[in-house]
Amino acid sequence: MRRIAVVGAGQAGLQLALGLLGAGGYEVTVVSARTPGELLGGPVLSTQAMFGPALRVERAAGLDEWEATAPQVRSVDAALVPEPGVRALEFTMTLDEPAQSVDQRIKMARRLSLVEERGGRVEYRELDRAGLAELAAAHELTVVAAGRGELAGIFERDAARSPFDAPQRRLTALYAHGVGAPDPAAGPRARMHALPGLGELYLQPALTLSGRCDILLWEALPGSPLDCFGDRPPGGEQLRRMRELMAFHLPWEAELWAEAEPTDAGASLYGAITPVVRRPVARTTGGVPVLGIGDAVVVNDPITGQGANSAALAADAYLRAVLERGDAPFTEEWMTALFEEFWDRHARHGVALTAALLTMPDHLQAVFAAAAAHEPVARRLASTYASPADHADWLATADLTAAYLASVGAPAPDGH
Incomplete structure (x- = not known):
């Protein structure tokens, strides 16, 4: 049994923990700052909206418990x-x-209970850096999914990938x-x-x-x-x-x-959220590398609704990588390569789309104007929120946008 710890009880951390328990062969410990009762009795956590691709991931994992009751x-x-x-x-x-x-108070309280029902261990406590070092020393892999507080600060800001240094909203x-x-x-x-x-x-x-x-x-x-x-x-x-x-x-x-x-x-x-991308690996005070996931390493303003969606897709990608690793060690090089693959395939597109919506360059304004008159433009814009990788194909530059708008007979951005 390989020993894996997950710090943080949000979308990414709990989905990953439940996936590992479902696969078998892993002894999983989750550290949560709040019990299910405290979550249900506390304040709302987010304004999450889950799109089709992320919901498909949850469905495949058997975690789509609210599909019949949540508004579609x-x-x-x-x-x-x-x-x-x-x-x-x-x-x-x-x-x-x-x-x-789905209100994340409901969702995360239920998933914490599921971790325990399925044989995982949940430790309800606040974890500081000293506690993280102790936890990491006792496990083969420690994944940090806590996007707030002291532990979020252990991952270094990646200036080249972080488009802002202050809240935009x-x-x-x-x-x-x-x-x-x-x-x-x-x-x-x-x-x-x-x-x-x-x-x-x-x-x-x-x-x-x-x-x-x-x-x-x-x-x-x-x-x-x-x-x-x-x-x-x-x-x-x-x-x-x-x-x-x-x-x-x-x-x-x-x-x-x-x-x-x-x-x-x-x-x-x-x-007030500062959108930021952090480096995916940090070392504890004891020198053990730990891997970041979700809001611990990629934080988006909610203007495009990417947070919970990116976290669900990250949990799925990390789960697949852990399972494929077999008995091989979880090295720092492996951790970095895992994140880089997820960054290239998904996370960078959500970051770029969110930055564009926060700043609204002229060519994106032209897209919204065209969407009011051309249904295909409106539909593709909706699809890009759900699958932000499409941003690179038609919204990333004024030239790409102009070419697409011309293909559907819509006015091009100024200067094209």
Whole structure:
């Protein structure tokens, strides 16, 4: 039995741990800062939206427990709001496969219980660097999936791959019941609004502790009028401010939120994320190499919804690599090569797509304008959110975008 430790109980860490237990031949220890009960009784953890490719990975692993109960989102309604109360460039992005969002309090609490049910060991404790050194010394492989706190800092920032050195948005999110739907007959739909110079608003149907809900996420440019939640107000006050902003900028949304209420006492989330890529291997104070996964090494702003999706795909790639390793040692060289393969095949594309959406270069603005008039452009844009590797084929440069838009009869970016 090979001994493997996983530090962190999020999407990547728990999926990897359960995959190893399912394969057999591995003694798996998971270190979690919170018990299932503490997760279920605590605040929301994220604004996750899982797209088709990541959901297929979960399905293949037997971890798709909420497919029948979570809202199945098949399209995203998008609009540009160039000035308060004005909708422009409205279009719908139809997804090739439905997306879904499950409150990670439910998901991770269930998966922690599954680890124990399937013969894994779970240690509920905070882990510092000294504790990590002790853990790594007792295992053949230690994977760090903790994206926050002291342990996230053990992985060195990769400046060449990190497009930003400060948060590009300040985030506030709320899980709510009682939100109206623009077209109830159309089924669950996500909605996104771009407010130039201010930020973005995203709305995502989801499943939470008390059933179906809607997640509202404000992505505010720092210092803009949308950036008014820095004092982290409680849910009721947070909702009041959100309604006030919607009444001024997005009155059609304010109508839909007239009867909304927070889902529970932990329904609010605040933050400011600096997108960053870190080197995948660090050494403990005892000199043992440990491998990073998920948010420990690749952190994206949620504007493109890549976080949970990238973590699921990383867990799948790491699992396959561990199984293929057989009895060979888990060397630092092997760890680096594993991450580099995942970076090349997937992670770099999510990072590039997210950077593009945060900065909106002229050729990407042309794509959104074309999507309002050309359904194939809107569909391909939706597909790129789900499979960001396609970014390299049509969004990475103005020339690539111009060639694609010309092929579908859409206007090219300025200068082409």
